[in-house]
Amino acid sequence: MEIEFTLNDERTTFDAGADELLVTALRREGYTGVQCGCDGGVCGASKVLVDGEARMACGMDAADAGGTEIETIEALGSQDDLHPIQQAFVDHFAVQCGFCIPGMIMQAKELLAANPDPSEREVREAIDDNVCRCTGYQKPVEAILDAAERMDGDDGASGQRSVATDGGNPTDGHERGDFDE
Amino acid sequence: MSENDPKPDGGTASQSSSVEREALDDHPLEWDEPENNRKADDERQSVSRPAEKDDDRKLVTGEAKYTADYEEQFPDLAHAAVVRSEIPHGRVTAIDTDAAESMDGVHAVLTPWSDGCPDAKYTSAGQSYPEPSPWDMNVLNEHVRYVGDPIAAVAAEDDETATAAVETIGVEYEEYEYVLDPEEAFSEDAPQLFADEDVENEIVGHDYDRNRMSNIEGELGDVAAAYDREDTHVHETEWSTIRQSHAQVEKHTSLAYTDEDDRHVLITSTQVPNHTRRQLAHLFDVPVRDVRVTKPRVGGGFGGKQAMVVEPIALALSLAADRPVIYEASRAEEFQAMRSRHPMRVRARSAVTDDGDIEALELYALSNTGAYGSHGMTVAGNVGSKPMPLYSKVPNVRFEADIVHTNTPQTGAMRGYGAPQGTIALEGHLDEVARDLDLDPIEFRRDHYMEVGDLDEIAGMMGGEGAERRIRSCGLDDCIERGKEAIGYDEIEQPEAEHRHRGIGMALSAQGTGVAGDELGGAQIMMNEDGSFHLQVGGVDIGTGADTAFIQIAAEVLGCDERDIVIKTSDTDNTPFDYGAYASSTTYISGMAVKKAAEDAKERILDWGSRLLDEPVEDLDTADGEVYSEATGESVSLEDVGYESVYGDEDREHILGKGSHSTDESPPPFAAQFADVTVDAETGEFEVNKLVVAVDCGVAINPGMAEGQVEGANHMSYELAVNEGITFDDEGRAEVADFDEYDFPTAAESPPIESILVETHEPTGPFGAKSVAEVPTNTVPPALSNAVREAVGVRIDEMPITAAKIRSRLDE
Ligand code: FES
Ligand code: FES
Numbered sequence: 004m005e006i007e008f009t010l011n012d013e014r015t016t017f018d019a020g021a022d023e024l025l026v027t028a029l030r031r032e033g034y035t036g037v038q039c040g041c042d043g044g045v046c047g048a049s050k051v052l053v054d055g056e057a058r059m060a061c062g063m064d065a066a067d068a069g070g071t072e073i074e075t076i077e078a079l080g081s082q083d084d085l086h087p088i089q090q091a092f093v094d095h096f097a098v099q100c101g102f103c104i105p106g107m108i109m110q111a112k113e114l115l116a117a118n119p120d121p122s123e124r125e126v127r128e129a130i131d132d133n134v135c136r137c138t139g140y141q142k143p144v145e146a147i148l149d150a151a152e153r154m155d156g157d158d159g160a161s162g163q164r165s166v167a168t169d170g171g172n173p174t175d176g177h178e179r180g181d182f183d184e
Numbered sequence: 185m186s187e188n189d190p191k192p193d194g195g196t197a198s199q200s201s202s203v204e205r206e207a208l209d210d211h212p213l214e215w216d217e218p219e220n221n222r223k224a225d226d227e228r229q230s231v232s233r234p235a236e237k238d239d240d241r242k243l244v245t246g247e248a249k250y251t252a253d254y255e256e257q258f259p260d261l262a263h264a265a266v267v268r269s270e271i272p273h274g275r276v277t278a279i280d281t282d283a284a285e286s287m288d289g290v291h292a293v294l295t296p297w298s299d300g301c302p303d304a305k306y307t308s309a310g311q312s313y314p315e316p317s318p319w320d321m322n323v324l325n326e327h328v329r330y331v332g333d334p335i336a337a338v339a340a341e342d343d344e345t346a347t348a349a350v351e352t353i354g355v356e357y358e359e360y361e362y363v364l365d366p367e368e369a370f371s372e373d374a375p376q377l378f379a380d381e382d383v384e385n386e387i388v389g390h391d392y393d394r395n396r397m398s399n400i401e402g403e404l405g406d407v408a409a410a411y412d413r414e415d416t417h418v419h420e421t422e423w424s425t426i427r428q429s430h431a432q433v434e435k436h437t438s439l440a441y442t443d444e445d446d447r448h449v450l451i452t453s454t455q456v457p458n459h460t461r462r463q464l465a466h467l468f469d470v471p472v473r474d475v476r477v478t479k480p481r482v483g484g485g486f487g488g489k490q491a492m493v494v495e496p497i498a499l500a501l502s503l504a505a506d507r508p509v510i511y512e513a514s515r516a517e518e519f520q521a522m523r524s525r526h527p528m529r530v531r532a533r534s535a536v537t538d539d540g541d542i543e544a545l546e547l548y549a550l551s552n553t554g555a556y557g558s559h560g561m562t563v564a565g566n567v568g569s570k571p572m573p574l575y576s577k578v579p580n581v582r583f584e585a586d587i588v589h590t591n592t593p594q595t596g597a598m599r600g601y602g603a604p605q606g607t608i609a610l611e612g613h614l615d616e617v618a619r620d621l622d623l624d625p626i627e628f629r630r631d632h633y634m635e636v637g638d639l640d641e642i643a644g645m646m647g648g649e650g651a652e653r654r655i656r657s658c659g660l661d662d663c664i665e666r667g668k669e670a671i672g673y674d675e676i677e678q679p680e681a682e683h684r685h686r687g688i689g690m691a692l693s694a695q696g697t698g699v700a701g702d703e704l705g706g707a708q709i710m711m712n713e714d715g716s717f718h719l720q721v722g723g724v725d726i727g728t729g730a731d732t733a734f735i736q737i738a739a740e741v742l743g744c745d746e747r748d749i750v751i752k753t754s755d756t757d758n759t760p761f762d763y764g765a766y767a768s769s770t771t772y773i774s775g776m777a778v779k780k781a782a783e784d785a786k787e788r789i790l791d792w793g794s795r796l797l798d799e800p801v802e803d804l805d806t807a808d809g810e811v812y813s814e815a816t817g818e819s820v821s822l823e824d825v826g827y828e829s830v831y832g833d834e835d836r837e838h839i840l841g842k843g844s845h846s847t848d849e850s851p852p853p854f855a856a857q858f859a860d861v862t863v864d865a866e867t868g869e870f871e872v873n874k875l876v877v878a879v880d881c882g883v884a885i886n887p888g889m890a891e892g893q894v895e896g897a898n899h900m901s902y903e904l905a906v907n908e909g910i911t912f913d914d915e916g917r918a919e920v921a922d923f924d925e926y927d928f929p930t931a932a933e934s935p936p937i938e939s940i941l942v943e944t945h946e947p948t949g950p951f952g953a954k955s956v957a958e959v960p961t962n963t964v965p966p967a968l969s970n971a972v973r974e975a976v977g978v979r980i981d982e983m984p985i986t987a988a989k990i991r992s993r994l995d996e
Contacts, residue, residue, distance in 0.1 A: 035253040036246015038483070040433040042515040045924040048433055076246035089244040093236060096888035099896060100727025101243030102433045102483030108244060124932075131932040134923050136433050136484050137727055139899025140931040141939075142892055 006069045011078035019065035025051075026060035028068075029075060036076035036105045040134065047133035050106035051075045057113040059106075076105035079112070088112060091150035092143070099137035107133045111147045120151055211654035213637055215947035220741070220783075222945065222952065229807065230739040231951045232943075234888035235746050238732040239481065239725075248481045251437040251453045252512055258441065262291045264501050264511035265346035267336035267353050268521055269328035272591040272916045273362035273375065276326045276355055279336055283352035289341040290349050291505035296324040296335070300504035302467040305384045308491045308523075309558035309596065310456030310463070312702055312763055318397060318557040319384040323467065323496045328357070329377050329555035330591050331917045332521035339501040339509045362591035364916050366529070366552040369395040370588045377555065377589040387561050395589040397553055398561040402568070402646035405580035407535075410544030416535035419617045423532070423609040424982045425965070426909030427552075428525035428900075430598055431926060434483020435518055440498035441508035448503075449476045450495050455485045455726050456764030457754045460492050467496050468503075478755035485726035486900070487597035488523050490766045491558060516921040519910055523596030526551045526563050527909070528605040532613035535580075540623045542632050544580040547572065547609055551587045554594040560587040563595075565646060566602030571610045571962070573642040573852065574694045576634040576655075581642055592916045597766060599897060600961035603695055604904055611691035611966035612981060615973065625970070626664060629692060633660055643696070643850070653700065653850055657944040657954065659880030660692065663856035666940050667878040671858040679862055686862045686873075689970025693855045693962040697946075697955040698769030700850035705774035706760025707781040709738060711789070711839035713830050715809065715823030716748040719781075722762025723774025724754045728957060729889035730770045734778045736885055737950050741782035742789070743806030744822055760844065768853070768955030771885055773845055775950040780843025788839045792825045849948045853955050854880040857898075857963030861971040868991030870972065871935075875902060877960045878940035883952035887941055893957040894939040901964035902935065903928045906984045 006017045019028045026049045029037045037060050040048035044062035051060045052074040080086035085093065088111050098104050107130055114121060114129040121129070126147045127140070135143065225232065242248040255261055267279075281293045294301045302323050309317040325333050336353055340346035361375035368374055371394060378392045389399030411418050438452040448470065454460050457477040465472045482489065494511045502509035513522060528551045535544040549567040553560035568583030575581075600607075618625040634640060636658050644652035668674070671688055678686055707721045719738050725731040731751050739746045753759060762774055786806060793811030794801045803815040812819035829839050860873040877898045884890040907928050911919045920926045939960075945952035965983055973979050978993035980986075 030252075031256075033256060034246075035249070035256075038250070038434070039252070040435070040483075040515075040923075042922050045922050046433060076244075080245065082241040082245055082247065085241065085244065089241075092244050093240045096234070096237065096729075096892045098237060098240050098243050099729070099892055100432075100434070100482060100484045101239070101248055102250065102481075102727075104243055105246045127932040127934075131930045133931065134431075134433055135931075136431055136486070136900075137896045138892060139895040139897075139937055140934055141895045141899075141937050144931065 004066060006065060008068045008070060009072040011074055017065060023065045024061055025063045025065045025068055028065040029060055034075045034077055038102055038105060040102065045132065047110065048103050048106045050109045050133070052109055052113060055113065055116065057110045076109060079108065087153040088115070088147070088150040091146040091153060095142050095146040095149060097138060097142035097146035103133060103135040107135065107143055111150065115151055115154060119154065123148060211639060211652060213654055213656065215656055217947040221947070228740060229743065230736040230746055231885055232883055232887060235732060235736050235886055237729050237889060238735055238751065250434055250481045250483050251439055251451055252510065254439055254451050254480065255510060258508040260507045262339040262341060262501070262505050262507050262509045263343045263346045264497060264509050265338050265350045266334050266497060267350050267355065269331055269333040269335055271328065271357050271359055272331050274328055274357040274359040276328060276335055277358050278356040280354040281336065284338055284349040287345065287349050287352070289345040290338060291341070291507065292339040292501050294324060294337045294500055294504055296322060296326040300500055302496060302500060304467050306463060306467055307558050308493055310459040310490045310492055310764060313462060315385065316387065316562050317559055318387050320378065320382065321556045323500060330593050331915055332593050333555065334497065334521070337497050337501055339505040362916070364590050364592055364912065366550055366588050366590055369590045370550065370586060377591065387557065396586055397557040397589055398587045399585070400561060400565055400646055401584035403582040404641055404645055407544045407546055407580045407582040410535040410580045413535065413543065415537050416543050418533065418535050419613070419620065420531065420533045421613045421616055421981060422529060423612055424529045425527055425605045425608060426904065426907065426983050427527040428598065428904055428909050429519055429926060430486040430488030430523065431518065431923065431928065432484030432486060432488055435513045435515060436489065436494045436522055437510070437512040438494040438498040439508060439510040440495070440502040442502065447474050447476055448499055450499065451478055451480060452495055453482045453489055454479055455489045455724055455766055457724065457756050458722065458761055459764055460495055461756045463492050464495060464499060468499065476757045478757070479724060482726040485765065486599045487601065487766065489726065490597040490764065491523050493522055515923065519920045519926065520593055520918040523594060524910055525598040526553060526595040528552065528567065530567060530605055530609035532609040534613065534617060536617055536621065538621070540621055540628055540631065542575065542578045545572065545575060545578045546582040547606060549585040549605065551585055552590050552592065552595070553587050554590060554592045556594045558594060559597045563597065563602040567606035569643050569646060570603035570695050571606040571693065573640045574634060574692055575632045576638045576640050576642060577632045581645065583645065592912060593918065599900060600958050601767070603693065603958065604901065604962045604965065607691065607693050607962035608965040608969070612969050615966070615970040616979065619973070626690060633692065634658060656948065657851060657882055657946040658854060659942040659944040660854050660856065662942045663854055663878035663880055666942060667856040667858045667876050670938050670940060671860055671874060671876040673858065683865045684862055685865055685975040686860070687971045687975030689859050689967045689972070689974055691857045691963045691966035691970060693857070693959050694852040695768060695955060695959040695962070696850040696852055697772045697949065698847070698850050699767045701848045703763045703767070703769050703773045704844060704846045705762045705777035706844040707774065707777040708760055709781045709785045709841045711785060711826050711829065713826045715821060715826040716750065717742065717744070719749050719751045719778065720759045721751065721753045721774055721778055722760045723770050724762065724765035726765050728770065728893060729886060730765065732889065733771050733775060733885045737775050737778045738782040740951065741779055741786055744809050748809070768958045771953050772949050772955055775885070775953065776845040777843045779950045780845060781841040783841070784843060785839055785841025789822070789825055792829050793820055796820045796824065796828060847948065851946050851948055851954045853882070853959045855959040855963055857967040859964060859967040859971040861968065861975055863972055863975040863990060865976050865994060868987040868994060870987060870990065872968065874936050874938065875964060876938045876940065877963060878942050879956060879960055880942045880944050881956035882944055882946035882949050882954035884941050884943060884956070885951065885953050890941055890956045891939045894960045895937050897957055897960035898937050898939065898964060899934060901961045904983065905965040905968045908984055
């Protein structure tokens with residue numbers, strides 16, 4: 004079935020199976036920043052923003068994406084031009100294996116849009132269903148608090164997005180919109 | 185390994201009752217340390233700087249590739265699913281695969297009787313060769329020994345089809361008696377899991393009539409005599425620990441195919457590519473050279489991936505189906521059929537004088553290894569050989585362990601590797617003894633713990649040659665002092681409410697760094713014509729930042745920018761041999777190989793510098809991307825050296841450096857843990873206000889990454905203290921199928937953790953480094969138990985520590 008929606012700011016059409024989960028469809032189309040860590044709906048690794056709300060892409064049928072606006076980690080910064088939340092994770096050594104991190108960052112993005120100046124408790128509660136086995140949450144929490152300060156109320160969109168200059172690794176998620184051919 | 189051929193491993197014990205004390209000069213205090221290894225802090229350019237983690241930008245943008253992300257490169261990829269035993273013990277008598285085989289989209293079905301199923305015995309433990317674990321299992325098993333044992337496997341065009349096919353497969357069993365409890369299993373009337381002929385590579389001390397996979401023991405001095413002395417009191421305590429799950433967020437995942445040269449390729453989430461290659465060659469009866477194991481980004485290991493669990497199934501199916509196959513375990517399979525920490529009961533006993541002199545110290549562990557023996561003996565060995573050396577001043581020491589089989593899922597390696605179980609017993613015990621004798625628990629420990637210059641014979645107590653070690657760096661005093669300050673040890677205030685009590689507990693820990701005499705790391709480095717480098721290392725980064733540490737070490741030697749080094753690790757076709765990421769060895773062993781490779785390359789670079797600058801080599805060094813002369817101040821860039829070396833005169837050469845490293849040393853890192861707790865004496869409810877852990881890791885190659893390792897380990901240790909772990913129904917079926925049921929502490933439920941790096945200089949490690957990531961896994965259970973004891977006077981010796989247990993002890 005054809006599903007039309009906005010993915011990372013581009014109108015997109017997916018051809019998805021009837022019971023296909025959003026996570027499966029996204030990964031099939033190359034959005035592999037969306038990870039799968041559990042048997043469904045409890046680890047947070049597959050979080051994406053659906054109309055601005057952080058949701059687990061494994062807990063949602065692809066069909067239900069129709070008409071929504073979806074944002075994945077690929078919509079944020081590129082390797083050469085990180086979004087402030089991404090930059091804060093890097094600067095705070097908040098990333099170890101990284102498997103949980105895209106989901107964690109998308110959750111942080113939702114939090115900071117609604118609450119630009121969260122307390123430590125509010126950050127911990129926001130990421131309460133993002134399982135990370137590596138960091139003990141200490142550094143991710145610090146990173147999100149710092150990102151809040153860096154963004155200081157703006158949404159962190161860095162305007163111009165650049166393409167990586169490291170020779171053949173274009174990291175701008177926007178280039179991948181057209182997979183309905 | 186035969187009984188006469190003990191592994192020379194601090195924790196991999198042989199059966200010797202006492203040890204021959206080696207001549208002390210085998211372990212001199214003065215270490216012949218190369219001059220460049222001991223740089224003052226302000227001389228270092230890369231090492232001990234918080235360099236950005238090499239893969240971070242890829243990880244935070246979602247560009248990094250884990251095993252499952254390779255799917256899109258294989259259009260005809262098939263997906264695997266596995267039929268697992270529904271009974272705890274029995275023999276499979278028939279398997280009906282007809283319906284599965286005739287399903288659309290099913291490409292292959294394997295049973296233990298299929299031609300395509302390897303029938304050799306093996307161990308899933310990814311250890312050195314010969315493995316100190318028994319070969320006691322098959323890839324698919326006819327004799328099943330736990331609910332979850334793999335019986336048959338399917339490859340189909342997608343996950344759904346594979347899973348549906350599995351559901352149509354009928355299995356008939358002859359059922360046997362089973363036993364879940366380790367104490368019951370360890371008796372002659374218990375149902376027997378193995379007969380001698382079921383096992384190859386039997387391990388020292390096995391006694392299958394009693395389900396014993398191994399027994400190990402070692403003694404220094406005469407413990408019994410110390411108990412008999414009139415001036416000593418004998419204290420005894422007993423402790424038990426949970427079956428903890430690694431619960432790596434990335435599940436065990438493996439993608440197998442056979443390439444155009446008929447070579448078998450595994451893209452797999454593993455900590456041990458080289459061991460996996462060797463084990464696959466054994467199972468599939470092909471030469472090692474025909475197997476390639478390559479590791480992309482790994483989403484967490486913690487020891488769970490120091491096991492070959494999913495790889496053989498993926499490869500067997502791919503051969504049978506004649507197409508690439510991916511096998512990603514489900515989360516339910518992770519809890520039921522992958523690996524977990526060995527649950528144990530550990531008894532601690534000591535003989536102490538009234539003045540608080542410890543005359544004898546003894547630990548005995550009964551370890552439940554589950555249905556198979558992987559890592560069983562070596563983990564149990566570490567219960568003694570890692571924590572007990574802390575108290576090197578105690579004259580009489582004994583350790584023994586029995587490792588028994590039960591019809592429960594299989595255990596394996598897990599961060600800390602036996603040391604957490606030993607540490608709770610030892611540190612809980614000493615705390616209790618100090619309280620009995622009315623001594624300050626910290627000062628009591630201080631009187632007995634190791635210091636620089638001590639020869640640690642306890643690590644070698646169980647016969648590991650080379651496991652004895654001289655302590656050349658030890659920051660225990662500083663760890664304690666800085667930890668005390670950070671937790672506010674001397675300023676503790678009691679809550680206003682009368683029934684609420686606050687207490688601080690502490691515990692110490694020691695680990696090792698690599699396996700003494702039983703490891704190898706290899707590295708090579710090539711210089712490019714633009715002055716940049718390609719560094720190839722067998723060492724394995726499973727998310728710890730090892731790749732970055734390797735780059736920093738190489739950059740420090742070469743005097744170049746970290747960004748001028750491109751790193752490739754853990755691909756058996758393209759990187760040198762390495763034992764893998766375990767035993768806290770990566771920075772120490774593989775890192776030293778990197779250092780040697782970089783030094784080898786640097787020698788050639790200086791030669792070329794000498795030629796280009798026309799100055800003697802002795803006057804030259806590298807820094808900031810240049811070769812410069814200290815005598816004249818003249819310099820030439822690495823870029824010019826790179827260019828001239830390959831395009832220059834007739835002596836042109838490709839500048840290559842190589843290094844490999846193995847050692848008999850295994851210096852311990854140390855940790856002091858503090859836990860601050862408030863307990864409600866009416867309900868038993870408690871709150872952990874704060875955890876502080878101070879770690880002596882030698883020189884931290886990258887302090888930011890090292891702190892992250894410490895915090896993550898300490899969080900895992902906290903879980904070991906307060907979580908139930910994997911629990912089972914009365915047939916040994918895991919009651920935990922997903923993260924929400926495992927119920928580990930979430931971000932909102934976790935106490936703040938403060939990590940403190942106490943830097944010392946370990947002369948045997950690269951630029952003074954030793955290990956960091958295991959020792960903080962050992963310490964929260966005892967520190968928290970001690971804190972509860974301090975707060976409300978009751979002792980919780982059975983993990984997890986829960987409000988209900990505190991309450992019931994308070995009521996006693
Ligand atoms: S995979 Fe979606 S929440 Fe775990
Ligand atoms: S960084 Fe590994 S799971 Fe979070």
